[in-house]
Amino acid sequence: MNPPRTSCAQCRRNIPLNASGSSFTCGCSTVLCTSCGFPIHPGYTCYYNLATTSYQVIDLSQPTSIPNLQPLLTQENNKVINHFNSTRGNLNFIKAHLIINKPLEERYLAKKNLMASQCGGANRVNEILVWHGSSEANYASIMRDGLKVGGVDGISAVHGTSYGYGVYSGKSFSTAVGYVNGSKKVILFNGLLGNNSGSAINSNSVQALNNGSTHSYTSGDISVFFTKEQVIPRFLVEYS
Incomplete structure (x- = not known):
């Protein structure tokens, strides 16, 4: 072959x-x-070059006419399916949508480079792929404007701050599903854990959260990213 x-x-x-x-x-x-x-x-994903506009959402189950993109989309679809299957519990994958957002990509890369200097090198920013569940009405703004810190970035902390302030995520799919409020969609996003805090940050002060020395807090399956710049939505995943 x-x-x-x-x-x-x-x-x-x-x-x-x-x-x-x-x-x-x-x-x-x-x-x-x-x-x-x-x-x-x-530093930039391939989509930054291949996208025809600054913001696109592409259904990975459909072919695309964008040159050079189809082989890459096939690989990405397989990556999402494999990640879903490793964390899904008894749920079923339907399809995924790739989120291409150039302004968020630029912001994310700038934060990644800054955190590399704060963490002692690019290999220590600890980039991971994790899930975030929300009401379906929120997904359009999440994909276009990015995930935000409730109580800090102009939105309320709808589900409280049991693990402090920050962007909440679940390593397992089932954790994110607990927050979808009847939706059958979740966000799969990249996040930069950086230096782990020994405890949650219970202050909504920007200075406390963006202190340059710690970047996230993890408790069990839940990781909390202290700033919106540390996270970028990559896929909207539909399931049943």
Whole structure:
């Protein structure tokens, strides 16, 4: 079987496809990302280059006409399904939607670089993929404006602050489902844990939460990210 291929965005030559985003020097001398075929883009996802607008939501179960994107979407869909199956309990996957949001990506990368300096290196920002459940009416604003800290970023802390202030997440799918209020959708997002706090932060002071020394608090299955800049929604997942 021939290995999967994509094409160089500069000259359209075929190049090896590699989900890890390794680099490849094309015959036209351009150093390319092997996930998308665009020039290598440290820190940014492939979607930042491939998206035709600054904000898009793409149904991963449908084909796309965006050049070079279909092989990548297939890989991403498989990634979401595998992550869902590893944490889903007795629930069933229906489909996922990829969230492309360039302003949030820029904000997230800036925070990631800052936290790397605060944590002692890029390998210590501890980036993870976690779930967040909410009422369905909230998802449009979450996908466009990002997740926010209740009681701090202009929204109320609807479910309280039992684990302090911050953006709440569940490592397991079942934890997030407990907060959907009848919806059959959840958000799968990337978050930067950084330096763990030994206790929850029970102050809604921006200075207390964004203190530069600690970045999150974890208790069991729940992780709380202290600032909205540490998180970025990646997928809206439908289930039954």
